[in-house]
Amino acid sequence: GESxxxxxxxxxxxxxxxxxxxxxxxxxASDYFIWYKQESGKGPQFIIDIRSNMDKRQGQRVTVLLxxxxxxxxLQIAATQPGDSAVYFCAERDDKIIFGKGTRLHIxx
Amino acid sequence: SAVISQKPxxxxxxxxxxxxxQCQVDSQVTMMFWYRxxxxxxxxxxxxxxxxxxxTYESGFVIDKFPISRPNLTFSTLTVSNMSPExxxxxxxxxxxxxxxxxxxxxxx
Numbered sequence: 204g205e206s207x208x209x210x211x212x213x214x215x216x217x218x219x220x221x222x223x224x225x226x227x228x229x230x231x232a233s234d235y236f237i238w239y240k241q242e243s244g245k246g247p248q249f250i251i252d253i254r255s256n257m258d259k260r261q262g263q264r265v266t267v268l269l270x271x272x273x274x275x276x277x278l279q280i281a282a283t284q285p286g287d288s289a290v291y292f293c294a295e296r297d298d299k300i301i302f303g304k305g306t307r308l309h310i311x312x
Numbered sequence: 313s314a315v316i317s318q319k320p321x322x323x324x325x326x327x328x329x330x331x332x333x334q335c336q337v338d339s340q341v342t343m344m345f346w347y348r349x350x351x352x353x354x355x356x357x358x359x360x361x362x363x364x365x366x367x368t369y370e371s372g373f374v375i376d377k378f379p380i381s382r383p384n385l386t387f388s389t390l391t392v393s394n395m396s397p398e399x400x401x402x403x404x405x406x407x408x409x410x411x412x413x414x415x416x417x418x419x420x421x
Contacts, residue, residue: 302356
């Protein structure tokens with residue numbers, strides 16, 4: 204069948220630098236947000252989540268920021284490593300999970 | 313955490329035929345979710361499967377095309393019926409918004 208061209212935005216980051224991946228969500232009623240990492244040939248992997256009553260949450264090398272005023276979510280990855288190469292999806296939940304379009308992260312040596 | 317085994321991992325099928333995808337979870341879960349991921353795109357929820365009741369389908373997906381079984385709390389199947397090349401996608405099952413199977417890469421020829 205016809206294949207759809209890849210249209211994921213791409214972010215290229217030097218190894219060791221910090222990465223910031225941004226996402227805009229659509230539903231102001233969403234109360235829960237998740238970032239996933241999807242490596243080639245695998246299903247999405249949960250990275251970090253945040254509830255709507257928070258604006259920042261930190262994990263191991265990752266931080267999620269939530270700005271409900273402008274409906275914006277970001278994922279910060281500290282000291283980016285080659286193993287961070289993947290597609291990153293944000294997702295929002297109201298009564299179900301809705302995935303964003305995704306960003307492909309390339310790590311430059 | 314939950315470990316999800318999904319099979320087959322990939323298949324190439326003739327148009328007009330049907331394929332049943334199996335999803336096994338290593339723990340009992342109330343809700344299981346089936347997603348479709350078209351080439352280079354994000355994930356779209358097909359349906360939510362609760363044990364003991366009919367699956368709930370999202371807009372654009374119907375039971376005749378994607379029948380789902382949920383015979384117990386650890387297992388579900390998704391059938392892609394009367395396939396056409398447009399059904400070529402990755403199909404994934406998920407539990408708890410956080411855990412995904414590896415996906416089934418389906419190519420219809």
